[in-house]
Amino acid sequence: MVPKINLITAKTILTRSGLPGSDWVINPYNGCLFGCMYCYAAQIALWKHPDEKWGTYLDVKTNAPELLGKELAKLEKRMKTKNFGSIFFSSVTDPYVGLESKYRLTRKCLEILADFGYKGDISIQTKSPLVVKDIDILNKIKDVAVGFTVTTLDDEVSRFLEVMAPPVSSRIKALKRLHEAGIPTYAFIGPLLPHFTSNIKKISELLDKLQEVGISEVWFEHINLSPKIKERLFSYLRKKSPELIADFNRADTQKYRDELEDVISQAMKGRNLKMGLGKVIHHRILPKKK
Numbered sequence: 001m002v003p004k005i006n007l008i009t010a011k012t013i014l015t016r017s018g019l020p021g022s023d024w025v026i027n028p029y030n031g032c033l034f035g036c037m038y039c040y041a042a043q044i045a046l047w048k049h050p051d052e053k054w055g056t057y058l059d060v061k062t063n064a065p066e067l068l069g070k071e072l073a074k075l076e077k078r079m080k081t082k083n084f085g086s087i088f089f090s091s092v093t094d095p096y097v098g099l100e101s102k103y104r105l106t107r108k109c110l111e112i113l114a115d116f117g118y119k120g121d122i123s124i125q126t127k128s129p130l131v132v133k134d135i136d137i138l139n140k141i142k143d144v145a146v147g148f149t150v151t152t153l154d155d156e157v158s159r160f161l162e163v164m165a166p167p168v169s170s171r172i173k174a175l176k177r178l179h180e181a182g183i184p185t186y187a188f189i190g191p192l193l194p195h196f197t198s199n200i201k202k203i204s205e206l207l208d209k210l211q212e213v214g215i216s217e218v219w220f221e222h223i224n225l226s227p228k229i230k231e232r233l234f235s236y237l238r239k240k241s242p243e244l245i246a247d248f249n250r251a252d253t254q255k256y257r258d259e260l261e262d263v264i265s266q267a268m269k270g271r272n273l274k275m276g277l278g279k280v281i282h283h284r285i286l287p288k289k290k
């Protein structure tokens, strides 16, 4: 299916974040063509695109860089500082969704932040190796880190659930490139995939590989099976692999989460790896923002 691309003019670009660990969020796009079957953003986007299928459209905020420049100047005037707190790219899109190579909005926003001399932490989280093209800009930003979502080491599994996203092997290679270029990197293991990434062997192998490519920080998140996400994910599983449904259902219990957290503690033991927020994130009990 050919995706629908909407060129839009945004009213704001630097918005207050509701996510733990970040104060602001920048979404140069709305929607995401990677179409992951577990995506939490799909339900958030419903109010803007109630009749469209997640993964089939992208709103391109063509004025994002100019707007960011204006908003930074305004905040600097008001707050008398070049550090307004941490900024996260992105919460309802992937900042390096394929069309970033055409529109370059994430790159231009990073250029604006570099030229402004932003002094707070900037974190970019993606599934796309496209980010390595921006190493030159990333090197100009004071406190920047790039994180890759890595839910498995198996390309077949990533292709199955992260349908249009670049395969996980290409993400691992990109992490290595970024590390070699001196950019701090981290990995986001979320959601922890029931059936696929749920035992000590798989999680240990994943951590071994991530450490091999220079990761020093890792975040974990339990799968979010709130009703809208579950509806979309389970209708996909019913068609493609109904035998997995029992395992995914089981993952939505406290007992499962407790056991998985024990497994993660075991897998993390003795490693020189920092755990983001110091715990496994669960959407229903989000840690308080710092």
Ligand code: SF4
Binding pocket: 032, 033, 034, 035, 036, 038, 039, 040, 041, 042, 091, 092, 093, 094, 127, 162, 165
């Ligand atoms: S890459 Fe992120 S925003 Fe895009 S579909 Fe996947 S989970 Fe959702």
